[in-house]
Every structure is written in structure tokens, then in C-alpha cells.
Amino acid sequence: AQSVTQPDIHITVSEGASLELRCNYSYGATPYLFWYVQSPGQGLQLLLKYFSGDTLVQGIKGFEAEFKRSQSSFNLRKPSVHWSDAAEYFCAVGLINTGTASKLTFGTGTRLQVTL
Amino acid sequence: DGGITQSPKYLFRKEGQNVTLSCEQNLNHDAMYWYRQDPGQGLRLIYYSQIVNDFQKGDIAEGYSVSREKKESFPLTVTSAQKNPTAFYLCATSRETDTQYFGPGTRLTVL
Numbered sequence: 001a002q003s004v005t006q007p008d009i010h011i012t013v014s015e016g017a018s019l020e021l022r023c024n025y026s027y028g029a030t031p032y033l034f035w036y037v038q039s040p041g042q043g044l045q046l047l048l049k050y051f052s053g054d055t056l057v058q059g060i061k062g063f064e065a066e067f068k069r070s071q072s073s074f075n076l077r078k079p080s081v082h083w084s085d086a087a088e089y090f091c092a093v094g095l096i097n098t099g100t101a102s103k104l105t106f107g108t109g110t111r112l113q114v115t116l
Numbered sequence: 117d118g119g120i121t122q123s124p125k126y127l128f129r130k131e132g133q134n135v136t137l138s139c140e141q142n143l144n145h146d147a148m149y150w151y152r153q154d155p156g157q158g159l160r161l162i163y164y165s166q167i168v169n170d171f172q173k174g175d176i177a178e179g180y181s182v183s184r185e186k187k188e189s190f191p192l193t194v195t196s197a198q199k200n201p202t203a204f205y206l207c208a209t210s211r212e213t214d215t216q217y218f219g220p221g222t223r224l225t226v227l
Contacts (some may be wrong), residue, residue, distance in 0.1 A: 004158075009156070021141075027159055034215070034216075036218075041223070042220060042221065043120075043218040043219050043220045044123075044159075044206065044207055044218040045218070046215055056167065080155050090158060090159070098128070102147070102176075102210050102212075102214065102215075102216060103161065103164065104159075104161070104216060105208060106158040106159040106160075107158055108156060109156075109157040109158055
């Protein structure tokens, strides 16, 4: 069975500093990979996704992520964090070729705190 | 205005009651999903539906039921058999094997 690990439960960075959130997955097939962000009490918003092609993907709000097959990783990065980036971030892995439904497995999330 | 709506935003249930959470979408997506979110556990799949009148159990279906009578609607009933229903419930939709988009969620609390 597939699994997703986000090893950092909580990260604190200063505004303007760079950010990297780690995500490792265990999968027997070619995965779909996603990063979502969630503000308190809200739903999840898609930041970016990787299906195929260029392994460095750009997303919204200045985020990017790099797929490294050899390391089974899909880490999220941002060169300069803004106070509004404080939220919880979820990495997710999806199955390909399952008909019309895409079943996702989520990591347990990383809570980002930004200090001014 | 396109999107996914969930209602109510907050829901309180007494012990032994069934409650139904609403999820409606006007994105014309075929697939719909229900997730449960607990602190520190990420999201866990309860049920999903690929087409009207068809749905499958996810990883934690016990104590829950769903229906899919219309493409736009996928209500979730939390039954009295669910022993620990207090959680944040999220509905999502997708078009084929594509990205899932999430609604704003319903917070259910058992009194």
C-alpha cells in the first residue's frame, strides 16, 4: 500500500527566509503528486501538482516542488516566506489509471509558523 | 459562481443521532469524495463516487453512509454506529483521474 511521510510536524521560519517542506512517499507505480495548503478551519487549496514531464513544477503563491524519483521525494520550496504563508501543508500521492476516481493518500501535514 | 459548497459549516450531534452533511458542486465533475480530518492524522478517505448511483468504501467507511442520486450532490450521513464522529469533514470533487478540489468543510461535534 502507498504511504506518504511528512517528517516535520511543525516548522518555524522568519519572514523573508527560505522554506523547504519535506515529503517522502512509498509507491509501487508512477504516482501523481500534490501539495495542498490549509488555513485554520478552511478547506484545502491546491498549490501545485506533478503528473509527468519536467520534475521541477511551479505553483501558486511563489511555491515550487521538485520530484526526485531516486529519493522518492517531492519537497516543497519557497525562496522567501511571507507572513501570510503560515498554514498547514499537506503532501498527497495519487493512483494513476483507476477509472474516473483519483484516490489520494495524504501525509499528516506540516504546520508552518512565520515569525516577523 | 462555480465551486463546491458544504453545509452546515458547524454541526452538533447528540449521542445516538444520525446527521447528514451536505456537499454540492456545479463544476460538472464526475467523481466526488468524503474525507475525515483529525488533528495530526491528515485526511482519511471515507467514501468516494465515480458516477451517479455508484459509490465505493474508502479506508474508514464504518459508521458512515452515502448516496449519489444526482451528479451535483453527494451527502454523507454519520450514523449512531460511528463511535467517535467529532472531526472536520471535507468533500472533494475531480474530473476523471485529475486533481481533487476541496470544499470549505463541516465541523461536526458530538455533545
